Amino acid sequence: MKSAKTPQEVHALLAAAFNTKDLNVIMNVYDANGIIFPEPGKEVSGRAEFEEAVKSICAVPGVMEIKTVYCLQSGDVALGRSEWTITDQGKTQVAAKGMEVMRQQPDGNWKIIIDHAFGAEANLVA
Template sequence: MSQNTPSEHTDVAREPEDLSRLFLRRVNAGDVDGLVALYESDAVLATPDGGEVRGEAGIRAFYAALVASAPRFAPGEQHPALRVGDLALTSTRLPGGAGATAEVARQQPDGTWRWILDRPNVL
């Protein structure tokens, strides 16, 4: 989907580990709306320059700029989520030793999962 096309997301994260799979599919498709849908409305996303963006508008602007260059992301080695109650720590080792991700997801009232904190590269 293009970033200008409203997306319908019938494929949702039923488990916290699903978020990474959905992220890869949506970022490689340039689906900005789909990427934003992976986050809670007040989520915080760390940026490569050491800053952060907050909320839907900030996350949308960040991903719109990212997908404008049509990047291709490859899957990494995903670790099983660590869970406590309705929170889960997700992480993925990036391909080629390029670092790792760390995210906190929260289970939603409908049973699905969304990220509330995202650090795309912890190294």
């Protein structure tokens, strides 16, 4: 199974995994012990809830594209800022600006430990 060898590869790997709709490939991009915000204000953690959140994202029809705005790394931790879309037949289904924290795993690969898919939206209030 393909893994990200650098934090800069994580966004492209996540988009490719989403586009296969293969839950195992998508889950391999994440550390399921982390957290994901699949929608504003909704925090999900724990493997079962994490998988359900990923399944709901996979249910959105279309192709995901993720643009890496930046990726800052310090040792085995990195912060990514992304702009992502899911389009279907030329129509945008979802578009957002996200933030992701990634950690290098003991095997050297990088996984997302915090995925705030809407975390960089200008109107998001804590």
